[in-house]
Amino acid sequence: MSSEEQPLRPLDPEEEAFLRALGRVILVLPRLVDADMVREAGLPLSEYTALRHLSETSEKALRMSELAAACDLSLSGMTRVVMRLEKQGWVRRVKCVEDGRGWNAVLTDAGLARLERAWPAHLASVRRHLMDRLAGEDLTELTAALRRVTADHPVRS
Numbered sequence: 001m002s003s004e005e006q007p008l009r010p011l012d013p014e015e016e017a018f019l020r021a022l023g024r025v026i027l028v029l030p031r032l033v034d035a036d037m038v039r040e041a042g043l044p045l046s047e048y049t050a051l052r053h054l055s056e057t058s059e060k061a062l063r064m065s066e067l068a069a070a071c072d073l074s075l076s077g078m079t080r081v082v083m084r085l086e087k088q089g090w091v092r093r094v095k096c097v098e099d100g101r102g103w104n105a106v107l108t109d110a111g112l113a114r115l116e117r118a119w120p121a122h123l124a125s126v127r128r129h130l131m132d133r134l135a136g137e138d139l140t141e142l143t144a145a146l147r148r149v150t151a152d153h154p155v156r157s
Contacts (some may be wrong), residue, residue, distance in 0.1 A: 036125035053105035
């Protein structure tokens with residue numbers, strides 16, 4: 001019997017509670033961290049995340065579509081974020097040498113320095129709102145379970 005032919009099984013109370021709690025975390029956690037980042041570091045989470053992803057590459061650069069996928073933003077949304085970063089001198093956009101059609105976002109030295117200044121605020125926020133509340137939980141097991149949820153759905157660029 002295929003999964004399409006199996007009768008639907010309602011969620012039990014424990015499953016329903018988990019689903020609702022996970023949905024709330026997905027909505028609330030980014031808002032909490034963003035508010036902390038803006039208040040404490042003057043840098044929205046969307047901009048911090050873009051700078052972080054660029055800093056993690058060997059060339060400190062990513063094609064705009066790849067950066068958008070990594071940040072879970074649309075290409076137009078990523079373009080707006082990168083334009084704000086570019087105005088600050090933290091990122092520059094350059095034509096892709098591979099095909100000449102696309103654009104790369106390139107982290108500047110000033111952008112890396114800005115990321116490093118904002119990092120303590122991000123770390124404190126993530127610890128306060130998430131990690132401290134998961135103290136004593138098996139994070140390895142939890143991480144593996146969450147990765148299974150998205151294993152068949154790679155990040156798209």
